[in-house]
Amino acid sequence: MTVVAFAEKNKAAAQIASILGDGEVDKISVEGLPAYEFKWKGEEWLVMGLSGHIMSYDFPEKYNKWSEVDPSTLLGVDPEKFVTRKEYEAAIKNLAKRADKIILACDYDREGENIGFEAKTLAEEVTNVPVARARFSALSPKEVRKAFESPVDPDHNLAMAAEARQILDLKMGAAFTRFVTLSVREKARTKDVLSIGPCQTPTCGFVYEREKAIRAFEAKDFWKITAIFAAKGGEFEGTHRAGNIHDKEKAAEIFKRLKGAKEGLVVKKTVKEAKTSPPNPLNTTEFLKRASKFLGISPEVALETAEQLYLAGFTSYPRTETNKYADDFDFKSLVFDFARQKEYKPFAESILSAPIVPKNGEKDAHDHPPIHPIRAAARGEISSAINIPQAAEVYDLIARHFLANLMPAAVFEKTHLHLQVQEEPFDSSGTVLKDAGWLEVYPFENKKDKLLPFVEEKEKVDVKKLSNTKSKTSPPKKLTEAELLTLMDKHGIGTKATAPTHIETNKKRGYFENKGKTISILDTGFTLMEGLSLSVPILVRPDIRSKIEALIQEVEDGKKEFEAALDEGTVLIKEMYAQLEANKKELTSNIAGTIKDEAALEDKKNYIGTCKACGHVLRIVQTDSGRFVGCTGYPDCRNSFPLPKTGALTVLRSKECKKEGAAVLKVGNKYNWAVGVGPCFKCELEKECYPPETVGPCPECDGRMFLISFKDNRFLGCTKRCGYTHSVPKTGKLTLLDKTCEICGWKLFRLKEDGEGSEIPEDDFCLNRRCTEGIKYWKKVSPRNESRAQRKVSADPATGSGTKSAGRGTEKPAAGRVSKAVSVAGSRKESK
DNA sequence: GCAAGGTC
16 A cells, blocks of 8 residues: 655655654655655555645736737636646656555645645546545644544635636736736836736735825924923923823913922822733734844745744744634643753743643634744754754744743833822823733843832922923824735735735835835836726725635635636626726826836936926937927927937036026037026026126127137127127137226137147237227238128127138028027038 | 746
């Protein structure tokens, strides 16, 4: 007679074999996978571990192309189950052929039953020997032997409940994810997938709801009146009974009545005993929370560590919802074991000195016992057995929590003083730990004493100081990972094993992120949740999971047929899909905007600021037909600004245009361009932003002339934008001097030619054509244009003087406005 | 490329 057993994983198989085989176990290889051979009760045993699920669902291949299949089609398609781990299929069949009896020995829960059925399905393809089920909640010798001595029938309903979950989750997740992703991609170019799922989405929903509350919060002022009293025994603080006073006048009134107070009277003193019970036994969530809070270990690492402790036989199964010890739990022998371990000895002995009364929670999910130690172990033993740095710490937490559950409540003495100062009531209180009880073994909860000096009733105390302090109410705090876990657990989001994964999924999708222990929502996550809560509110709330869970539970309980549950679930998903579709526009436009904004923000080269019209991002857009500044909100927002056609663009992030609030662009070498305003010299704010050095008064108005330079051209312009411009030599280094022309008052220039052997002396000269000194200069450099120099040249800054020295006298004349001059400057470069 | 659930 050969019995073949399948465990959920290799380590569990090894542990089972070691227990049943009593150490005499042969490790063998089946199709390259480890299995264990031993004799038990005169029979041949072969135990192999699987690897969790070895099968999975997916849609048939022809539905795989997102672009060709309408997502809603998926709702009417039956997903197919296929083997994901072929090597296990081969090994299962190999062993099944040798078996006279098969025992499913996966973890005792819904998924474990389902995993067992995966093996059963594959085995039944090659054999028809009986298949039974061994149920155990801990890999302890006692539990395991009991389970294998009295196996039961496999629970078909339990396995099918998991099956229904798999199919419904896939249908919903795939259809919704594709719909949202494809809809958003119609508006924003992104490769990212926007995923939706019955666990990940409500998880993000919790973070979203908290963020909304934070954003909606308005701080309110409040006042608090406190006093420092001095008694014979020492000083202590008291608070006016009004507490937090939200009315400023009221606080001031009270404070006024207290003015000049020197003495207070202890009207009444009460001393009360208060008890604090030990915490409830550990279920998974409570364990993850405490590991995070007390040991600073992330949920993922904590769960993995507990898993290893379980597999090594130190602690019980780590995935449990139950926080209530079974009635027949053998506390005594376990505590005896701890009494032999130095570290825990005193606590164990004190527990054994009286009848054991465990602290219990209310939840008995009939799955596994609360997480507890299986045996007492020393730190060193843990560390050498498990290769995780925090393993010993985690074990210690579990061990101490277990012992704490068996210890008496902690007793505090709470003293309350009721004082009176000029008829005004004050309160003061203190707490002293009288009997540590369970706190003795549980150093993680540090309850500090708040001491009060000894004060008698009717005693008079001095008032040393009175204060009326103004404070502000503070907004709700961001969620911590531990709080998020609590919410997920409370609402049944994910299993105790997968909750950490759902948090990770949201981070991976860019929906929220971790900052230390707190979680912050990101824009994509916020707008997605906002869109979903407007169209399919149930998705953002935990309800979605509970609806599906309720259906599945009915299958598990045998109250509903598997097919009926699938149909009902699909109808539910179809309804939600219809709502999603009906609100497609509202749902996607904000997300698309955010995605585009984020992409634009990332694109440092082109990002220049925020659009004043819609709040999205302004960035430089380059197209075949040219370039301009555009808004990512396009096409909903059509805000745009022209840019010069040529010239290298650089974003000067340090220079913000005060008018538009966007960064100033540098065009070419020396030329600034403020978005929405154009060239900076055209903007009336330019003086403030870039006060120019002026040459002298404008001959046409009361403005002043200043040098405008850019890569290919330079000229003098008027600060008042009257349109008057004035040419300057086009080449050579031009320096504005501190000396002024005695005739016209313009500042003198000095020119240093580029080339050698210049005919132009490096003299100081006046440039003003309307000045006799200036005329002399222009005559000298350009005798033929002498007469023109006397005319008004406002019309043609770009053409310049046409001097020989400049060598650029051939440009087309341009219209008189400065902005035109710019475009000429640009096009010239283009022609190069 | 999509979910959630196992496990490594």
